[in-house]
Amino acid sequence: MASGDLERGGRNGKNRANSYHQSSSPFYVENTEKQWTSWLVPMFVVANVAVFFVVMYINDCPNNNLGFEGSCVAKFLGKLSFQPLKENPLFGPSSHTLDKLGALNWDKVAHGKQGWRLITCIWLHAGVIHLLANMLSLVFIGIRLEQQFGFLRIGLIYLLSGFGGSILSSLFIQDNISVGASGALFGLLGAMLSELLTNWTIYTNKAAALTTLVVIIAINLAVGILPHVDNFAHIGGFLTGFLLGFVLLLRPQFGWVQRQHVPAGAPVKSKHKAYQYVFWVIAVVLVIVGFTAGLMMLFRGENGNDHCSWCHYLSCVPTSSWHCGK
Helix, strand or coil, rough: CCCCCEECCCCCEECCCCCCCCCCCCCECCCCEEECCCCCCHHHHHHHHHHHHHHHHHHHHHHHHHCCCCCCEEEHHHHCCCCCCCCCCCCCCCCHHHCCEEEEEEEECCCCCCCCCHHHHHHHHCHHHHHHHHHHHHHHHHHHHHHHCCCHHHHHHHHHHHHHHHHHHHHCCCCCEECCCCCCHHHHHHHHHHHHHHCCCHEHHHHHHHHHHHHHHHHHHCCCCCCCCCCHHHHHHHHHHHHHHHHHHHCCCHHHHHHHHHCCCCCCCCCCCHHHHHHHHHHHHHHHHHHHHHHHHHCCCCCCHCCCCHHHHHHCCCCCCCEEEE
């Protein structure tokens, strides 16, 4: 994308069998909870694709391109044709169009009081490549989570994580606009990690599950140090989702769901362990404090880099092959 843009990238309903299901998967083993039908995540995918088509139609490259960077790409698409590749190598609209339709723009949020951009930017994408990468990730991650926890909890994590990613991005990236659902996607990854930790007792092959998830998260965050990728949205979304996972994805401990089979008079385990309640309380406090402090700093027009001189390296590390710029 042009230097002015930053991309963020990021069964059915029958009951499970009332017995333990040993499988090669390193994940959940006590299969007595309801299996939800995933419909919200597919709707999110459809909404993102529909928004992209609307953005491209409004962009209308053939009638709005000034020709300074070359001619429109895929002209046979008419109004849906893409900006010149020198301007946008991701096959998408112009920076001007994205900004007009709600891209994250620090100046307009902090000084123009356009706080709605913290949400609208989540539904915009810099190009076809950006959109496909994010939607494939959403399908692979989101559908599984929605099947296990239902649409309400996963929908809240997705939207609040995207919002958290936008806040952190606005505090540290103030010279460029930013778009994409990657912050929300990283929130789902963060929630998967905290869900594994807080529901530790009901997993088999714990080490394999934790190692696999940590490696996936680390690789995705490492990609964010490339130029023109908004890693602060990734980090903000991940941290938000990680905390929300402790709050919204709490499961009963191992054995609780089979309490009805315990002989009369036998001791019954409590539904949750003490550490789960501790994690819940800490996470709620941190989410409230983090959102409150972040929004206050943002609407005061503060620059996060003034409080952290090295934090800019979290989003871009300059090398001999590229520079990060300002």
